[in-house]
Amino acid sequence: MRTVYWNKDGAVEMIDQTLLPSELKIIKCKRVEEVAEAIKSLRVRGAPAIGVAAAYGIALCAFNYRGEDPEEMKKEIVKCADLLRSTRPTAVNLFHAIDFTLKRALTGDSVEEIKRLALESAEFLANEDIRINRLIGEMGQELLEDGDRVMTHCNAGRLATVDWGTALGIIRSAMERGKNIEVIATETRPLNQGSRLTTWELLEDDIPVTLITDSMSGYVMRRGLVDKIIVGADRIVRDAVFNKIGTYSHAVIAKHHGIPFYVAAPSSTFDLERREEDVVIEERDRRELIYCGDRQIAPLDVNVFNPAFDATPLELISAIICEKGIISPITEERMREVLRK
Ligand code: MRU
Numbered sequence: 113m114r115t116v117y118w119n120k121d122g123a124v125e126m127i128d129q130t131l132l133p134s135e136l137k138i139i140k141c142k143r144v145e146e147v148a149e150a151i152k153s154l155r156v157r158g159a160p161a162i163g164v165a166a167a168y169g170i171a172l173c174a175f176n177y178r179g180e181d182p183e184e185m186k187k188e189i190v191k192c193a194d195l196l197r198s199t200r201p202t203a204v205n206l207f208h209a210i211d212f213t214l215k216r217a218l219t220g221d222s223v224e225e226i227k228r229l230a231l232e233s234a235e236f237l238a239n240e241d242i243r244i245n246r247l248i249g250e251m252g253q254e255l256l257e258d259g260d261r262v263m264t265h266c267n268a269g270r271l272a273t274v275d276w277g278t279a280l281g282i283i284r285s286a287m288e289r290g291k292n293i294e295v296i297a298t299e300t301r302p303l304n305q306g307s308r309l310t311t312w313e314l315l316e317d318d319i320p321v322t323l324i325t326d327s328m329s330g331y332v333m334r335r336g337l338v339d340k341i342i343v344g345a346d347r348i349v350r351d352a353v354f355n356k357i358g359t360y361s362h363a364v365i366a367k368h369h370g371i372p373f374y375v376a377a378p379s380s381t382f383d384l385e386r387r388e389e390d391v392v393i394e395e396r397d398r399r400e401l402i403y404c405g406d407r408q409i410a411p412l413d414v415n416v417f418n419p420a421f422d423a424t425p426l427e428l429i430s431a432i433i434c435e436k437g438i439i440s441p442i443t444e445e446r447m448r449e450v451l452r453k
Contacts, residue, residue: 114274116156116165118235122175124168128155129271133312144173144192151199151206154303158272159346159381160241163209166196167234170213174230177223185226186218201392202354202421203346204383209237238274244378245276247435249285252342252376255431255438256286256293260339263296263329266356267309268344268376278376279342280314282433287319295321296338298329300356302400302418326358333369341366345377348432350444352388352423353377363428372430379434379451384444394420 116126124141130153131137139155141147147169150156156165173192177185193214200206213233220226256262262283266272269280276284283293295314300306307323314321324332332338341362347354353375366373383391398416402408410416431440437450 114238115158115161115271116168116274117238118168118171118231122172124165124172126150126156126165127271129157129309130155132271133308141169141172143176144169144195147172148195148199151196157305158267159203159205159344160245160273160278160378161271162200162203163205163380164234164238164241164274166199166206167209167213167237169196170210170217171227171230171234174217174227177227180223182221182223182226185223189214189217189226189230200394202394203381205346205378205380208380212237241274241378242276244435245273245278245281246285248278248376248378248433249276249281251435251438252282252374252433253286253289253291255372255374255433256282256291256340258291259293260286260291261294261296261337263298263332263338263341263362264310265298265306265326265329265341265343265359265362266300267305267313268342269310269313271309271313272344277313278344278378279374280310282342282374282376283314283319284317293319295319296332297321297323298326298358298362299323300358301326302396305356326361329362330365333365333371338366338369338371340372340374342374342376345375345381345432346421347386347391348375348377348382348384348447349386349388349391349423350384350447352425353429353432354391354393354421354423357419357422360422360424360428363424367428373428374431374433375429376433379436382434382447382451384447384451388423388425391423393422396420 216233217230269277297306297310426442436453
């Protein structure tokens with residue numbers, strides 16, 4: 113099942129990930145504002161999935177246009193694209209997908225052609241996402257051996273993409289090849305993408321998984337319980353990989369223990385025109401730390417710092433697996449060389 117898709121009645125449908133694991137519910141967005149809200153509130157989340165959702169958001173905007181003037185329609189689509197761009201700042205896939213869809217839609221000469229181009233572009237990105245994840249999986253599974261215990265952080269699985277996943281896609285591909293893999297999933301405070309989503313989707317596929325809290329990762333590595341770590345990425349710049357907050361700490365500990373630390377990401381996650389200091393890290397609402405569900409777990413007036421992502425310097429990463437190849441050792445030149453393929 114796809115995480116996000118186009119409904120032929122002219123709506124974007126997606127799994128509402130805020131309700132998992134207790135409820136699997138599909139929500140229907142009929143207006144671009146609803147898609148923007150879904151991205152902002154993490155109903156749909158994960159770098160590739162929010163990119164595709166935004167591309168469908170542009171198609172939705174085109175299909176909702178009721179006038180007959182292509183120029184006026186294009187102005188509305190540009191406004192929708194701006195709204196979608198304003199939802200989350202860190203994952204670059206979002207901006208790549210919006211730019212890709214917008215550029216093609218704006219080449220249309222008539223209302224009907226603009227609609228067709230916008231939807232075709234979004235469908236192309238959705239199908240490409242699955243094809244690319246399969247390639248990442250095939251290439252990355254070579255790095256895994258039968259019996260490996262693989263730790264992952266956050267959710268870089270089918271829920272974070274259209275299907276299959278990047279980090280979890282590698283584990284799925286290894287298992288498809290007959291390798292037995294066990295996963296250790298960190299809960300990923302404060303929004304618990306690891307405990308709510310990664311464990312849920314792995315159990316759906318009968319992949320063995322053990323849940324730990326984020327602060328247990330050092331202990332399990334020191335105990336020799338982790339053979340490899342694979343995570344996804346939200347943006348890969350010249351000198352660092354941005355991913356869910358906590359990734360950096362796991363990478364430092366992995367380096368200390370000599371455990372390979374892999375990043376799996378499509379080429380649309382690369383942004384080699386930027387360096388670490390150029391990237392905006394999303395800071396989320398203080399309530400995410402003050403409440404756990406409905407229960408208050410901190411004083412209401414406490415100072416809160418809640419960055420959603422961190423940056424891991426390239427020297428802590430053993431390899432980046434992208435659909436165009438495995439990058440190791442990781443240098444800016446080598447990244448550029450692989451991306452040119
Ligand atoms: O805030 P989220 O849940 O959107 O963060 C997601 C992550 O950090 C993932 O690891 C990343 O997007 C890669 S998904 C293939």
